[in-house]
Amino acid sequence: MSASSKEKGSGSDCVMNRVSVAAALIVLLSPRPDIQAQANGRMSVNPGADPHQQSESQSDFSVNAEGEQELQKGTALTRDGHFAEAIPHLAAARGRVTNEYAASFNLALCYVATGDYKRATAVLTDLRHGHDNADVENLLAQAYIGNGQDKDALTTVERAAAMSPQNEKLYVFVADSCTDHQDFALGLQIADLGLRNLPQSARLHYERGVLLANIDRLDEAKTDFELAAKLAPEGEIGYLSRAEQSRLNGDIAAAVTIAREGIAKGFPNPVLLTVLGEALLRSGIAPGQPEFAEAQSALEKSVAERPNDPTSQIALGQIELQAGLLDDAISHLEKARQMKPNQPAVYASLAKAYQRKGDAQRAQEALAALEKLNLARADQIRNAPGERKMSYAGTQGSDEKQQTPK
DSSP, X not given: OOOOOOOOSSSOOSOOOTTTHHHHHOOOOOOOOOHHHHHHHHHTSOTTSOHHHHHHHHHHHHHHHHHHHHHHHHHHHHHTTOHHHHHHHHHHHTTSSSOHHHHHHHHHXXXXXXXXXXXXXXHHHHHHHHHOOHHHHHHHHHHHHHHTOHHHHHHHHHHHHHHOTTOHHHHHHHHHHHHHTTOHHHHHHHHHHHHHHOTTXXXXXXXXXXXXXXXXXXXXHHHHHHHHHHHSTTSHHHHHHHHHHHHHHTOHHHHXXXXXXXXXXXXXXXXXXXXXXXXXXXXXXXXXXXXXXXXXXXXXXXXXXXXXXXXXXXXXXXXXXXXXXXXXXXXXXXXXHHHOTTOHHHHHHHHHHHHHHTOHHHHHHHHHHHHHHHHHHHHHHHHSOSOOSOSTTTTTTGGGTTOOOO
């Protein structure tokens, strides 16, 4: 799982995902004097000027004033995470403000956050002329990843790294974007590039561990998580890394303890919330128990923070299924299936949900997909060296293989 945290400032050390990159890269505007006061001041500069020329000057400034107001509104909305709402204001500001860089960069950032990668690429490519810097290249790389342009993304990150080799956020944000788009091979290249320049970066070792775990290179992932935890033992990264280690080791009790402790220490990270909910679910809790309510609450919070994370969606769907909330369970599981169609746990739970819903056809379709995935996965494990399915998360639904849901 990729880590994320909803931020509203630019100096936090928390791990962030693709969307919340806005908080760290957004171009913030300094407080400005009252625009109308500026206009009045300008109009009184030359009281003897030709009235027609004075009217044109006032009209031109009015356009600029409106542009500045649009930029202020758009920037405030971006800062608060309202990316779609910010777009029309920032688009209206372009070409009408003194800080064209802020208008264009924040607009591109909103396009990336809302998944409009083609428009983001166009704005950022144009912004490169005269404003080429590591932040522009960082955001452009994320837009390329969204467009599936891996080669361009890697070239762009290398260009940014040459400008700012010690910029940890550059590698973290782009690697995180790769995880979001399940482009794990490219993500590993980015993480490796970052670790060549910052070998003691706990965040980059954590990101690398996440990427490795997603492609079942579990031994290597454990090594990176262990190192990340040693480098940042008391911080958010330390708790995230130890929690992930526990998942990979199949140690449910340790996962629950670590996640609870991290959250209590002030790190309500969506990943820790998911680990907590998922581990409690695997521990055998039942509806009506305090732990069941705790798990459901944690997973709901995680999904609200990261709706595009399939692991969180699956776990929430499973707990809703157990609670008898069939429509809600199916909704979350179908979202997870769309995001990660090769996850056996999705189909095992969907088969149960559809069977209980009385939809025998969809239940059988889910079981057929589950059987196909299990056969492919067994063949992969048989022919691959090292550990594979060691985490309790990786074995979700394993006891439901090809069984008729009850």
